[in-house]
Amino acid sequence: MYSLADHYFSSTLDYLQSQGIANEVALKAIKFNEYSDNKARQFAPRITLTSYNALLEYSQKTLNDPLFGFKLGQHVRTANFGILGYLIESSDSLASAIQVLLNYDSLVADIGKSQFEQLGDIAIIRWLPHPSCNEQVILRNMTAWVCVIRQLLNSKLSPSSICFTHHYSKEHLNTLATWFNCPVSINAKYNEISFPSSYLTLPFKTDNAAVHLALRQISEQQLSNFKSQQHVSEKINHMLMVKTDLQECDLIRTANALNITPRTLQRHLKLEQTSFAILLEQERKRRIPLLIGTQSLANLALSLGFKDQSSFNRAFKRWYSYSPIKYFKMQIGK
Incomplete structure (x- = not known):
């Protein structure tokens, strides 16, 4: 939340x-x-x-x-x-x-x-x-x-x-x-x-x-309390958001970054009614309007963490019902 x-x-x-x-x-x-x-x-x-x-x-x-x-x-x-x-x-x-x-x-x-x-x-x-x-x-x-x-x-x-x-x-x-x-x-x-x-x-x-030092100590404690209450899905969203690209973003690496096992991560996400695949897809879709047209489709596919352009094209058509090229032309025409 x-x-x-x-x-x-x-x-x-x-x-x-x-x-x-x-x-x-x-x-x-x-x-x-x-x-x-x-x-x-x-x-x-x-x-x-x-x-x-x-x-x-x-x-x-x-x-x-x-x-x-x-x-x-x-x-x-x-x-x-x-x-x-x-x-x-x-x-x-x-x-x-x-x-x-x-x-x-x-x-x-x-x-x-x-x-x-x-x-x-x-x-x-x-x-x-x-x-x-x-x-x-x-x-x-x-x-x-x-x-x-x-x-x-x-x-x-x-x-x-x-x-x-x-x-x-x-x-x-x-x-x-x-x-x-x-x-x-x-x-x-x-x-x-x-x-x-x-x-x-x-x-x-x-x-x-003096005041600054005291406030930092209080802030550290509050931040620690807040993070302990934060949903795992929120932590993952923040991690994905700040990455330059989404290459090598997978469940195992993410679990390691959170210091938990992949199985435990999956269990937490299931309780939050989501999955790592869903969170990764959401971040990919968030980046589409920002990146499309700024680089070749092949490079865009790689930056979004797809293995190849054909995988990216299939996912893109599933999301928008259009090919990446047609979507880009529609955005330009707006």
């Missing part, structure tokens, strides 16, 4: 209330009934991605704002991220803040995976959302990152560029580019933020080494 911390979900309700929409109205509209039983509310309650998606979709439609997630992200505060927010705030630089994000992001939400890379003078932070995350979830996440860093470093700080996997009209693209104050690309392969590597050494005004 993909989920996010209750305080992050509630921050959306707080924003809606400022827009004249009562909490009771919004929650009733999405038929929210999580934690109706007090026994289900544990120390760190979590809300399902399904409910979060529903709340942001309801908000976007009710406020008639296609960029609702963007507006929501602009109102984020470090407190909305809970302990992760305070960890970031007490970091000594952007570099250490990003490391905190990579290590403890799941304490706020395990609905995607953060990645970071540095290519000479340019640094890139990327977010790989779970396939079911809607457009508003992605908009909020990307905007919130920039918003928080501006609060902690400099309100006029701007990225070098922003990339979104979704499409936006020219009007909306201009709105995004104006606020981010940088070029914005759409229909991109990844949702990512590029910025000068020199930003990494910029000191935080809120740096507090």
